[in-house]
Amino acid sequence: MQSNLNWDIIERPIFSNNTPLTNHKAIFRNDTNTLLNVAKTTYTPTNNQRFLEIVDKMQQITNFPIKCFDEFEGGKKVLAFLECTEPMKVLGYDFKDYMLIGNSHDSSTGFFIGNSSIMARCSNRFSKVFRQLQVHHTKNHDLKIDSLLKSFEIYNHERRALFNQMELMQKVYIDDAIKLALVERLVNMTLEEKLGQVELSTRKINLISNINSCIDREYIDLGQNAFGLLQGITNYTTHVRNNSQKVFGNVLGGAARMNQEAFSYCEALI
Numbered sequence: 001m002q003s004n005l006n007w008d009i010i011e012r013p014i015f016s017n018n019t020p021l022t023n024h025k026a027i028f029r030n031d032t033n034t035l036l037n038v039a040k041t042t043y044t045p046t047n048n049q050r051f052l053e054i055v056d057k058m059q060q061i062t063n064f065p066i067k068c069f070d071e072f073e074g075g076k077k078v079l080a081f082l083e084c085t086e087p088m089k090v091l092g093y094d095f096k097d098y099m100l101i102g103n104s105h106d107s108s109t110g111f112f113i114g115n116s117s118i119m120a121r122c123s124n125r126f127s128k129v130f131r132q133l134q135v136h137h138t139k140n141h142d143l144k145i146d147s148l149l150k151s152f153e154i155y156n157h158e159r160r161a162l163f164n165q166m167e168l169m170q171k172v173y174i175d176d177a178i179k180l181a182l183v184e185r186l187v188n189m190t191l192e193e194k195l196g197q198v199e200l201s202t203r204k205i206n207l208i209s210n211i212n213s214c215i216d217r218e219y220i221d222l223g224q225n226a227f228g229l230l231q232g233i234t235n236y237t238t239h240v241r242n243n244s245q246k247v248f249g250n251v252l253g254g255a256a257r258m259n260q261e262a263f264s265y266c267e268a269l270i
Helices: 048-061 139-150 152-170 176-186 204-221 227-240 253-268
Strands: 010-017 019-030 034-041 066-072 077-083 088-090 093-104 109-120 125-133
Touching: 010 139, 048 077, 048 093, 048 139, 088 152, 088 204, 093 125, 093 152, 109 139, 109 253, 125 139, 125 152, 125 253, 152 204, 152 227, 152 253, 176 204, 176 227, 176 253, 204 227
Parallel strands: none
Antiparallel strands: 010 019, 019 034, 066 077, 077 093, 088 093, 093 109, 109 125
């Protein structure tokens, strides 16, 4: 598949009173001249050419076809998705998976690999970056990125472990108090709001109502358990939430943060 990442980064010095700063540099897109990052000179970025090279090599190793490429916040992060050819089931439900390969130009992350999944019955999307498959942009990062090409088994292990956790969630009953605590966390409810000392805004009332409706809808099919609770949140972030910038698989942004918060919450209940 042809990549739409037909641009790259360029590093330039930063000047103060016509004198270049020795400790910092700026990173721009070379096509639009958009500023992507101001970083220390020790920061060693991975350019798009190198990123595409790794994606191509990983595609050859896995035999996973490339689904698509995407970018976030004007190119501050770039992403590639390779379609897994071995679908997995969780509690009898089909999941369509994609190997996620990403890189940032804004210092927010390094080079990383993870998994992006779509639950076939409802198209709910959930993505997770695997901690063992991340490389920070330091001096020797290029060699470490090469080592990721030998990590296909680690990816498969982490992917299976992710779904094993979801299966364990199905055994955890969720009462109204546990559900309420997660919803309050996701909408950033203050202590005063929880105690009824401050009136909720109309926006927050609607937000809570929408999240609860999505959870209750998933409970009907999946049961009143932690797996149903998690899928209720992914249902909301996939189908209801108005995401300011859509990225394939809900990998980044507010939807991703909500999904990760819900997963960590449900995982802690196991």
